[in-house]
Amino acid sequence: MKIAVLLTMVPDLVDELEIDAAGTALETQWLRYVLSESDDHALEQALVLKDRYGADVTALALDHGDVDQTLFTALAKGAQEAVKIGPLPRPDPGRREAAAIFAGVLAAWSPDLILAGVQAINDCDGHLPGLLGGLLTLPSIGVTRSVDIAASGTVTVLKEYPGGLAAEMTVALPAVIGVLSAPQPPRYVPVARIREVTKSRTLASAPTPAVSGPPAPTIRRLFKPEPSGRAKMLTGTPDQAAAELVSILENRGVLR
Amino acid sequence: MTTATTPDVWIYVEHLRGAVAPHTYELLGKGRELAAALGGRLIAVLPGHGSRPLAGTLGAADAVVLVEDERLASFSAEAHGAVLAALAAGGMPHLLLCGATSAGIDLAAHLAGALGAPMVVNARALAVDGGTVIATSQLCGGKLLCELEVAPGTIVTALAGAFPADAGMSTREPQVETAEAPEALRQIRTAVTRLLEPSAGDVDITRAGVLVAVGRGIQRKENLPLAEELATLLGGAVCASRPVIDQGWLPLSRQVGKSGLAVKPGLYLALGISGASEHVEGMKDAALIVAVNSDPQAPIFEVAHYGVVGDLFEVVPPLIEALKGRRAQAA
Ligand SMILES: Cc1cc2nc3c(=O)[nH]c(=O)nc-3n(C[C@H](O)[C@H](O)[C@H](O)COP(=O)(O)OP(=O)(O)OC[C@H]3O[C@@H](n4cnc5c(N)ncnc54)[C@H](O)[C@@H]3O)c2cc1C
Ligand SMILES: Nc1ncnc2c1ncn2[C@@H]1O[C@H](COP(=O)(O)O)[C@@H](O)[C@H]1O
DSSP states (O other): OEEEEEEOEEEOTTSOOOBOTTSSSBOOTTOOEEEOHHHHHHHHHHHHHHHHHOOEEEEEEESOSSHHHHHHHHHHHTOSEEEEEOOOSSSSOOHHHHHHHHHHHHHHHOOSEEEEESOOTTOOSOOHHHHHHHHHTOOEEEEEEEEEEOSTTEEEEEEEOGGGOEEEEEEESSEEEEESOOSSOOOOOOHHHHHHHHHHOOOEEEOOOOOOOOOOOOEEEEEOOOOOOOSEEOOSOHHHHHHHHHHHHHHTTOOO | OOSOBOSOEEEEOOEETTEEOHHHHHHHHHHHHHHHHHTOOEEEEEEESSOHHHHTTOTTSSEEEEEEOGGGSSOOHHHHHHHHHHHHTTOBOSEEEEESSHHHHHHHHHHHHHHTOOEEEEEEEEEEETTEEEEEEEEGGGTEEEEEEEOTTEEEEEOTTSSOSGGGOOOSOOEEEEEOOOGGGGGOOEEEEEEEOOOOOSSOGGGOSEEEEEOGGGOSGGGHHHHHHHHHHTTOEEEEOHHHHHTTSSOGGGBBSTTSBOOOOSEEEEESOOOOHHHHTTTTTOSSEEEEESOTTOTHHHHOSEEEESOHHHHHHHHHHHHHHHHHHHO
16 A cells, blocks of 8 residues: 655644734744644654555645745654655745645556645645545545545544534545644654665655646735734733633632 | 626525534525625525425525435435536535535535535625626634635635625525436435534533633643633633643633634633634634733734733733732732
8 A cells, every 4th residue: 555645844832923014924044844743643644554554655846935944853653665756836825836836646546546735834825634635536535534445445543523523424435634633642753763765765756747727716915914903902010911801800809 | 708798696504403403593694685786686505305494594695406315315415516516517606605614614625626616715705896706715823814706716715704694594485496416416425324422521611700721832732720710719710722622621612713612701811712713703702802922913903802912821921810809908
């Protein structure tokens, strides 16, 4: 079983986000990128299947942000291969263009199972797994919390619905699965191990295929929401804030 | 790309276990307004099996297009997408609106890929400006908003709670048109085998009067007793955001949000939770929301009534002490 895991780099929200002078994009000069959280789960899901059934896991990513580090980490965690796709037509393509690029690469390689995070925090013109399913004419199922290999040529997934309800679904391979969570937390790999892999392994590279598709939507304005001013902020030392909060709760009748 | 677009607005009608998803009425209400501004009709597209009774609840639409087939009984992007693709072949609407829900995001993205249609996700506002639809989408967990022009023929997902549901409710009997199930359903490779109910948790957080909610800011499982002590003093229970559940620190039955539970306690005390729309969806109706977050720009402060900008590990201990002191006085 050949599994492709698609990894997308997204802005690190730990840092303050700055808007560029034109007011339509993020200022990228100091922007740090990290692996999208649900992609980390998609990778973990793939590695769980590798541990269980000996699947072949290849991690693929577009060449931008600190992607080498992310791909070497995927190798250190147990992926057999890591492929960097580039050079890119622009530094940080939208999800739509990214989907078309991945589709071009994957069409030539035809994995049995394609796993990707169900959505990324900076998705604007689409979500990768669904777009890929549509582009490659493969079934796609997103918002999953478990993927397991069932009878020959099928997988069983749990797709999440509100209230903790889940639909158990089967799909004949090849298929695209959009992972929300892996069945276990993403594994930890020591930095020393990543360093070792960085020295002993190389990343495969794949050229960016020519793609077409609808133009990206025109962005008029990218901005931070104005504070609604709804929350009354409790200031002062932590002790003062705690005391004020207790009296608010008393007045509201929350404390008996 | 499909054929030329019409001025119509289509709403994908999501349903689960014989009931229309509440979010669909929000889309219908907004769709009414947009269809009027665009000079088109509002069409509710309802793929299902034995779903005709649901059409009666969709009177806000000018027409309901009902497509019935046993392979459409449960949602899959493949099957329901095949229905919409077949309908779109007869003319793509100006706008197809889906919920940013478990089913909606799958369907919208799959269809956009299959049709080569443009897509815009996570809209929390939609308006028509001189004939152009303008969407305001939420990005980066609510830290950014993006205003963009929506081309004719675009598939849009809208956040739950973005529009009032009342405007989409109507007692009017809608006109129901039936359409043939598409041939493509014969090749469907996805099947829903069963629905799994959540396993009952040790506590039912939907019944708790006070909830102390912990997010990624709690950092480690070893820090949970801090929240538990606070919850006990307040006579409540501990619940959490998704990352805490994903780490296995608390069971799924304690998750609040889109894929967890919706709660409405008298007090919701959010500790180290950023306020992503998927979380807010599940707790925004709490009577009193208090947030403690070290980031003054955390979107949780947009929904909170009271906020403390600070390290939860510095704010919670004095809060616990104050509550203990109060209790000692009463005794
Ligand atoms: C389809 C789908 C369904 C989802 N369903 C849900 C759902 O049901 N429920 C849910 O919660 N999420 C859900 N999510 C995930 C959601 O998008 C967010 O990723 C999640 O809510 C973030 O959780 P968080 O706020 O705990 O973490 P983060 O967004 O990482 O925020 C942590 C916050 O803690 C603050 N912080 C850090 N340290 C401290 C400290 N010492 N003191 C005070 N504050 C601190 C930080 O400033 C930050 O604001 C879903 C996502 C998808 C795609
Ligand atoms: N998942 C993949 N997608 C695209 N190209 C790949 C993939 N896996 C491998 N390749 C390319 O194919 C070459 C041969 O791969 P392999 O046959 O797996 O050793 C590699 O060096 C890569 O350039």
